[in-house]
Amino acid sequence: MMIRSTLQSVLRVSSTSTTSNQRCLTSLTVLQSPSSSFSYCYSTSSFNTTTTEEKKKRNVLPTNLFQKVLLGVGSSLIAMYNPGRTDMVAALGEVSGGCVLPHLKTKMMNDSDGRWLLEHKPRIRIETLPEQLSSLAPDTFGGAYYKFLTDNGFSPDDRAEVRMVEDDDEAYVLQRYREVHDFWHVLADIPPNVPGELAIKWLEMVQTGQPMCALSALVGPLRLPFQQQRQLIQHTAPWAVRCGRNSKFLLNVIYENHWNDNLIELRKKLNFEPYSGPTIIDK
Amino acid sequence: MLLSRRVLRSSVSFIRGYSSTTTGSTSNNTTSSNNSYQSSSTQSSSESKQQTHFGFKTINAEEKETMVKSVFDAVASKYDVMNDAMSLGIHRLWKDEFMNTLNPVPGSHLLDVAGGTGKEEEKIKEQSDISFRFIDKIKSNPYYLPNPHPGQLSSTASLSSSAIVYDINQAMLDEGQKRAIQNGYTKTSDPSIDFIQGNSEQLPFEDESFNCYTISFGIRNCTNIDVVLKEAYRVLKKGGRFMCLEFSQIPNPALRFAYDQYSFNVIPILGQMIAGDRESYQYLVESIRKFPTQDNFAGMIRQAGFKQVTYKNLSFGICAIHSGWKL
Numbered sequence: 239m240m241i242r243s244t245l246q247s248v249l250r251v252s253s254t255s256t257t258s259n260q261r262c263l264t265s266l267t268v269l270q271s272p273s274s275s276f277s278y279c280y281s282t283s284s285f286n287t288t289t290t291e292e293k294k295k296r297n298v299l300p301t302n303l304f305q306k307v308l309l310g311v312g313s314s315l316i317a318m319y320n321p322g323r324t325d326m327v328a329a330l331g332e333v334s335g336g337c338v339l340p341h342l343k344t345k346m347m348n349d350s351d352g353r354w355l356l357e358h359k360p361r362i363r364i365e366t367l368p369e370q371l372s373s374l375a376p377d378t379f380g381g382a383y384y385k386f387l388t389d390n391g392f393s394p395d396d397r398a399e400v401r402m403v404e405d406d407d408e409a410y411v412l413q414r415y416r417e418v419h420d421f422w423h424v425l426a427d428i429p430p431n432v433p434g435e436l437a438i439k440w441l442e443m444v445q446t447g448q449p450m451c452a453l454s455a456l457v458g459p460l461r462l463p464f465q466q467q468r469q470l471i472q473h474t475a476p477w478a479v480r481c482g483r484n485s486k487f488l489l490n491v492i493y494e495n496h497w498n499d500n501l502i503e504l505r506k507k508l509n510f511e512p513y514s515g516p517t518i519i520d521k
Numbered sequence: 522m523l524l525s526r527r528v529l530r531s532s533v534s535f536i537r538g539y540s541s542t543t544t545g546s547t548s549n550n551t552t553s554s555n556n557s558y559q560s561s562s563t564q565s566s567s568e569s570k571q572q573t574h575f576g577f578k579t580i581n582a583e584e585k586e587t588m589v590k591s592v593f594d595a596v597a598s599k600y601d602v603m604n605d606a607m608s609l610g611i612h613r614l615w616k617d618e619f620m621n622t623l624n625p626v627p628g629s630h631l632l633d634v635a636g637g638t639g640k641e642e643e644k645i646k647e648q649s650d651i652s653f654r655f656i657d658k659i660k661s662n663p664y665y666l667p668n669p670h671p672g673q674l675s676s677t678a679s680l681s682s683s684a685i686v687y688d689i690n691q692a693m694l695d696e697g698q699k700r701a702i703q704n705g706y707t708k709t710s711d712p713s714i715d716f717i718q719g720n721s722e723q724l725p726f727e728d729e730s731f732n733c734y735t736i737s738f739g740i741r742n743c744t745n746i747d748v749v750l751k752e753a754y755r756v757l758k759k760g761g762r763f764m765c766l767e768f769s770q771i772p773n774p775a776l777r778f779a780y781d782q783y784s785f786n787v788i789p790i791l792g793q794m795i796a797g798d799r800e801s802y803q804y805l806v807e808s809i810r811k812f813p814t815q816d817n818f819a820g821m822i823r824q825a826g827f828k829q830v831t832y833k834n835l836s837f838g839i840c841a842i843h844s845g846w847k848l
């Protein structure tokens with residue numbers, strides 16, 4: 239503990255203007271293996287890579303521990319009572335993600351694509367989608383994504399900004415996690431209805447280990463009718479666990495490079511098993 | 522309700538900076554019912570952006586708007602619930618005490634500035650409006666005798682009373698007017714009630730036209746408090762009373778510490794959870810701290826010309842009722 243804290247204080251002095259390579263090196267030397275992720279809850283608050291100007295640009299809302307606890311408890315109750323309050327689910331994710339985000343950041347740092355993502359921080363918004371997305375064939379990844387958006391009336395701008403995470407990199411990890419959610423729907427071929435969203439939540443829980451995902455995945459099904467619960471237990475949850483464990487860490491994928499790829503080939507590349515059980519219908 | 526809506530009105534430019542970074546349609550809809558300038562500006566910029574790109578976006582915008590609107594319509598009406606949640610229902614007691622202090626008699630003419638109403642859910646029958654309390658107080662006065670022939674002079678009936686609700690926000694006035702008509706109060710009833718829109722720094726009334734001037738939880742958000750006070754002095758008759766109910770400073774340091782902890786830690790989070798709007802409530806608690814102390818505010822009221830200026834602390838100083846007379 240002492241050694242780690244002194245190392246971190248040395249690094250804090252030198253970390254204010256580092257390139258991604260330097261950041262990667264420091265993270266490899268300081269941070270331990272992913273199995274000891276729980277210790278991150280205590281150590282990461284001192285390792286701050288964000289300057290105040292960057293924080294102001296993101297309109298960070300600082301929250302102390304009391305506010306985090308109150309918001310965590312309140313938002314989880316409200317989200318459970320009224321699942322339409324997506325802002326409460328998002329707030330719960332931001333408040334409870336603190337323990338897991340450093341671990342996810344490490345996983346991204348250990349991969350070259352993940353490092354590229356953290357350095358360039360690309361956003362998925364309507365402006366950043368390619369112009370020719372609408373003309374791509376529906377068996378390509380981009381075409382399938384466009385079809386998913388148009389069929390369901392979604393827009394990539396619907397995702398709320400991450401405001402309550404102080405560190406820039408961790409905030410980006412959480413923001414990226416929110417923005418690629420729709421891509422996971424497309425890869426898995428699961429519709430965005432209530433049981434479908436729960437299936438994707440299970441996948442997210444296995445892939446990212448966020449407490450908010452775990453809470454939604456385990457408490458959410460309690461509200462479902464019995465038939466859907468049975469389908470979840472028998473088909474979708476085992477699929478999610480299998481797929482989540484076997485596929486590549488999905489936050490490390492630069493989806494923007496794969497618009498033209500054939501969807502089936504992309505799944506093979508990522509070792510992502512699409513859902514093949516009975517169709518998920520929300521009655 | 523009253524607190525938060527006035528906060529939103531006066532914090533347009535403040536919130537505009539935040540709303541541009543939050544989600545496009547949701548932020549428009551949470552505050553669209555309260556702030557027309559802000560929603561129209563952000564909506565038009567995002568719609569023009571959308572029309573230059575994909576075709577599905579215009580469909581998406583309309584569909585999304587109705588969907589999000591329905592989710593956040595429920596949230597918008599929770600602004601009234603926020604008042605109850607923040608003050609634990611005590612704001613009703615404050616307003617009751619305010620009206621008991623004024624103690625109007627039949628024949629009084631009230632001007633209630635910044636008195637617009639928010640949307641109340643139907644099951645909350647409690648009328649939190651100052652002017653409705655004023656009317657109820659007059660009617661419950663033991664010497665009140667309604668005029669059997671309204672419009673005609675009567676030697677036995679009480680003098681007619683009136684209340685004017687004055688606010689800068691037309692939507693809130695419309696809401697109040699609906700409630701007034703439901704309760705049978707119009708411009709020609711006795712006591713009568715009227716709803717007028719305008720700026721509290723430039724009252725469209727003649728000099729010396731009211732007995733009572735009240736402003737509850739509104740003066741904190743006025744840009745020029747001394748101008749408002751001067752206008753209040755102008756429209757009051759000789760012998761008229763100026764009353765102000767406003768959040769104030771707590772004298773006791775220990776209680777002040779507890780109140781600060783509650784204000785800064787709990788209220789913005791409650792705002793985020795119940796109303797989906799944290800910034801407005803953060804601004805609310807900060808603006809309460811910026812308002813002058815009870816004595817300083819009493820000094821400002823004296824400077825406007827009022828005499829016998831006194832104040833009464835409510836709830837250990839969380840609120841204060843300031844009273845001054847035009848003599």
